[in-house]
Amino acid sequence: MRRRRFSREAEVDPFYDMLFNMLIAFVFCFIIALLAMNPKALKAGDIPSKAEYIINVSWPDMNPNDIDTWVQDPAANLVWFRAREAGLMHLDRDDRGLTNDVIVINGNQVVNPLNTEVVTIRGIEPGEFTVNVHYYDSKDGQPVEATVSVIKVNPRAEVVFYGTVSLARKGDEATAARFTVLPDGTVTNVNTLPKTLVQRL
Incomplete structure (x- = not known):
C-alpha cells in the first residue's frame, strides 16, 4: 500500500x-x-501637455488676411508668432489667413477655410494677462473683425471672456481682453483697457 x-x-x-x-x-x-x-x-521625460486657460482668436472663414495674437503674462513675457513659447504660455496654432491653407489630397487641392489662432497657458501664474490682436498683413485691404475667447479649463470649462475686436487696416492693434489670475486660479478684473504689446517689426 x-x-x-x-x-x-x-x-x-x-x-x-x-x-x-x-x-x-x-x-x-x-x-x-x-x-x-x-x-x-x-519613455523617460515625457510630460503630458496640460492647459489651465485657452485663448482663441478667430476671424471669418476664407478671409485671406493675416491676424496675429499677442499675449503678455504678469512677468512681462510675450508670446507671438516669433516667440511661440514664453513663460507658461504657448502659441499652439499660428494662422496666416489663406496662406499655407491649401493642401493636396489624392491629387485634389483642399482649402482649410478656418482662421483660428490658439494660445494655451499651462499653469497658474497670479497677475494680469493681456490679449491683443494685430492686423499683420492684408491681401484685400478690407477691415477684419476678430472674435476672442478666454476659457478657464480646470476644474471645468468656463468662459471668462468672449468679445469681438474690429481692425480697420493693416498695422492696427487692439486690446481684446485683460484679466487677472488669482493664486487659486480664479479670474477677476476682466476689462478691455488699451495696452500696446506689438513690437514694431
Missing part, C-alpha cells in the same frame, strides 16, 4: 510542476503584452 501511494504521488508531482511552469509563462507573456501595448509609457 505504501508503495502504491508513493507511486501515485510521484505521478502527481510532475503534473503540478507543469501547471506551475505554465502559470509562470502566462504571467511573463502578460507582462510583455502590457509593455508592447503602451511603449510610450517607457
Whole structure:
C-alpha cells in the first residue's frame, strides 16, 4: 500500500510542476503584452501637455488676411508668432489667413477655410494677462473683425471672456481682453483697457 501511494504521488508531482511552469509563462507573456501595448509609457521625460486657460482668436472663414495674437503674462513675457513659447504660455496654432491653407489630397487641392489662432497657458501664474490682436498683413485691404475667447479649463470649462475686436487696416492693434489670475486660479478684473504689446517689426 505504501508503495502504491508513493507511486501515485510521484505521478502527481510532475503534473503540478507543469501547471506551475505554465502559470509562470502566462504571467511573463502578460507582462510583455502590457509593455508592447503602451511603449510610450517607457519613455523617460515625457510630460503630458496640460492647459489651465485657452485663448482663441478667430476671424471669418476664407478671409485671406493675416491676424496675429499677442499675449503678455504678469512677468512681462510675450508670446507671438516669433516667440511661440514664453513663460507658461504657448502659441499652439499660428494662422496666416489663406496662406499655407491649401493642401493636396489624392491629387485634389483642399482649402482649410478656418482662421483660428490658439494660445494655451499651462499653469497658474497670479497677475494680469493681456490679449491683443494685430492686423499683420492684408491681401484685400478690407477691415477684419476678430472674435476672442478666454476659457478657464480646470476644474471645468468656463468662459471668462468672449468679445469681438474690429481692425480697420493693416498695422492696427487692439486690446481684446485683460484679466487677472488669482493664486487659486480664479479670474477677476476682466476689462478691455488699451495696452500696446506689438513690437514694431
